[in-house]
Amino acid sequence: MRLADGQFWPVPIVLAVSKKFAGSLDLGETLALRDGEGVLLATLLVEEQWLPDKNQEARLVYESEDASHPGVDALLRSGDVYLSGRLQAVELPTHHDYRHYRQTPAQLRDHFNANGCSQVLALQPHHAIHKAQWEAACHYAKTHKAALLIQCHVGLGQPEDRSHFSRIRCHEYTLQQSPEQTPQLNLLNHASRSSETRELLLTALILRNCGCTHFMVSPEQGGILRDYEADLGICIITTPTIANHAPLLVLSDAELSHHLHAGLPVPDGFSFPEVLAEIQNAYPSRLHQGFAIFLTGLSGSGKSTIANALLVKLMEMGGRTITLLDGDVVRKHLSSELNFSKEHRDINIRRIGFVASEIVKNGGIAICAPIAPYTSVRREVRSMVSSKGGFIEVHVSTPLEECEKRDRKGLYAKARAGILKGFTGIDDPYEIPENPELRLDTSNQTPDQCIEQILLTLAELGYITH
Numbered sequence: 001m002r003l004a005d006g007q008f009w010p011v012p013i014v015l016a017v018s019k020k021f022a023g024s025l026d027l028g029e030t031l032a033l034r035d036g037e038g039v040l041l042a043t044l045l046v047e048e049q050w051l052p053d054k055n056q057e058a059r060l061v062y063e064s065e066d067a068s069h070p071g072v073d074a075l076l077r078s079g080d081v082y083l084s085g086r087l088q089a090v091e092l093p094t095h096h097d098y099r100h101y102r103q104t105p106a107q108l109r110d111h112f113n114a115n116g117c118s119q120v121l122a123l124q125p126h127h128a129i130h131k132a133q134w135e136a137a138c139h140y141a142k143t144h145k146a147a148l149l150i151q152c153h154v155g156l157g158q159p160e161d162r163s164h165f166s167r168i169r170c171h172e173y174t175l176q177q178s179p180e181q182t183p184q185l186n187l188l189n190h191a192s193r194s195s196e197t198r199e200l201l202l203t204a205l206i207l208r209n210c211g212c213t214h215f216m217v218s219p220e221q222g223g224i225l226r227d228y229e230a231d232l233g234i235c236i237i238t239t240p241t242i243a244n245h246a247p248l249l250v251l252s253d254a255e256l257s258h259h260l261h262a263g264l265p266v267p268d269g270f271s272f273p274e275v276l277a278e279i280q281n282a283y284p285s286r287l288h289q290g291f292a293i294f295l296t297g298l299s300g301s302g303k304s305t306i307a308n309a310l311l312v313k314l315m316e317m318g319g320r321t322i323t324l325l326d327g328d329v330v331r332k333h334l335s336s337e338l339n340f341s342k343e344h345r346d347i348n349i350r351r352i353g354f355v356a357s358e359i360v361k362n363g364g365i366a367i368c369a370p371i372a373p374y375t376s377v378r379r380e381v382r383s384m385v386s387s388k389g390g391f392i393e394v395h396v397s398t399p400l401e402e403c404e405k406r407d408r409k410g411l412y413a414k415a416r417a418g419i420l421k422g423f424t425g426i427d428d429p430y431e432i433p434e435n436p437e438l439r440l441d442t443s444n445q446t447p448d449q450c451i452e453q454i455l456l457t458l459a460e461l462g463y464i465t466h
């Protein structure tokens with residue numbers, strides 16, 4: 001792609017909005033772009049509306065004079081609409097972390113100019129930098145009298161997207177290995193918008209804008225970038241592949257950590273010890289990760305009994321903090337305004353999922369024991385928690401007849417008598433979990449036997465030793 005003036009430009013920078021919002025907007029209107037706290041960062045004069053097509057290309061649908069295009073309505077119904085136009089910056093986003101590493105491109109250019117650096121070699125690592133790559137960069141910088149810049153892409157600064165902290169610490173350790181080079185470390189907030197190739201091309205342009213003259217990439221990336229070297233205006237250098245390091249060089253930090261936790265050998269001299277320790281710390285083995293036990297089943301199936309007995313057992317084992325999110329207790333303290341409609345049950349389960357994911361994120365154990373009758377919201381909770389640690393779904397599959405026979409709270413009798421409406425299993429659905437980690441029918445086993453099976457499952461998955 002090229003801009004109207006012929007300049008090479010690989011990725012359209014657009015603002016995605018809902019079709020409803022786009023429909024309420026006239027071209028020529030100005031939008032305020034604010035951060036999460038409402039601070040005005042920039043304004044956007046909306047000059048065009050775009051719809052992305054399946055090939056991730058943006059397709060111009062209409063401009064002001066062509067707003068009555070016959071296909072527009074149908075296309076607008078198909079999903080997000082992209083807006084583009086003149087952007088007026090008001091102020092830079094506020095960051096509380098690593099402020100000294102957050103230089104703008106102009107500040108970096110000034111820095112390199114002031115220090116008489118006519119050549120600047122950039123690295124833009126997705127993961128920690130290990131010895132081979134670092135030595136290659138330092139060697140190049142030394143022989144060509146070039147300055148070094150490590151540009152670190154970080155996410156959009158959402159609370160849950162803070163994975164960069166450990167990466168930055170790794171880079172800091174790496175930098176300490178070559179004090180004579182005084183390399184520059186810089187953070188760039190950047191949201192991936194497009195395919196890897198286009199992102200790589202955009203990265204090269206950003207680096208050029210930061211004053212870099214050379215960009216060191218892997219041989220595969222070099223293959224892509226070389227075709228565009230003239231357009232990019234930056235020289236592409238590839239990291240030499242060192243034979244005995246090659247298989248490990250392609251491991252992500254998380255993969256490398258699993259490799260180390262599994263006791264697999266890392267070749268001597270592959271990395272710096274502090275970097276390896278940091279990676280292991282950032283990606284703990286399952287034995288040190290948090291997890292949630294999510295018990296789901298009919299009223300009276302045995303969820304609370306199992307949850308309470310499991311809580312005590314895990315307390316005896318020690319090691320992690322444990323929180324019990326029992327259905328009844330959550331309803332009392334967290335969801336007291338909710339009823340038992342599908343909508344409210346889903347809200348209730350989402351709240352439990354959110355609290356559980358926070359506990360798991362911080363390395364704790366959350367034991368959840370709601371009925372959770374609907375598959376889709378259980379799936380949501382699974383994905384919410386799994387991104388932070390373990391999620392073990394236990395279907396307490398005690399048959400309805402048994403639960404009804406127990407009827408500890410007299411609710412089944414009330415439901416059968418029509419006094420209590422919308423009771424799960426009687427006149428409200430329970431969707432049976434399709435792939436739980438464990439199913440427990442409590443009609444013919446004791447709570448202790450159930451706990452034993454849960455502990456065995458946890459041990460098999462690697463979350464505890466049992």
Ligand SMILES: Nc1ncnc2c1ncn2[C@@H]1O[C@H](COP(=O)(O)OS(=O)(=O)O)[C@@H](OP(=O)(O)O)[C@H]1O
Nearest residue numbers: 298299300327340345348370371372373422423424
């Ligand atoms: N209509 C209806 N349906 C099901 N259950 C009902 C209903 N009304 C009240 N109760 C009591 O509420 C407890 C279930 O609450 P949950 O928060 O676990 O339900 S849900 O997951 O939001 O569906 C459930 O507790 P448990 O018996 O411990 O499961 C019941 O005691």
Ligand SMILES: Nc1ncnc2c1ncn2[C@@H]1O[C@H](COP(=O)(O)OP(=O)(O)O)[C@@H](O)[C@H]1O
Nearest residue numbers: 298299300301302303304305306442445446447
């Ligand atoms: N193996 C078992 N696990 C759990 N509860 C059992 C088991 N066997 C019998 N029960 C009895 O079943 C009832 C389950 O009630 P409860 O734990 O409150 O269920 P829920 O929380 O699913 O409504 C209790 O009276 C409990 O003593």
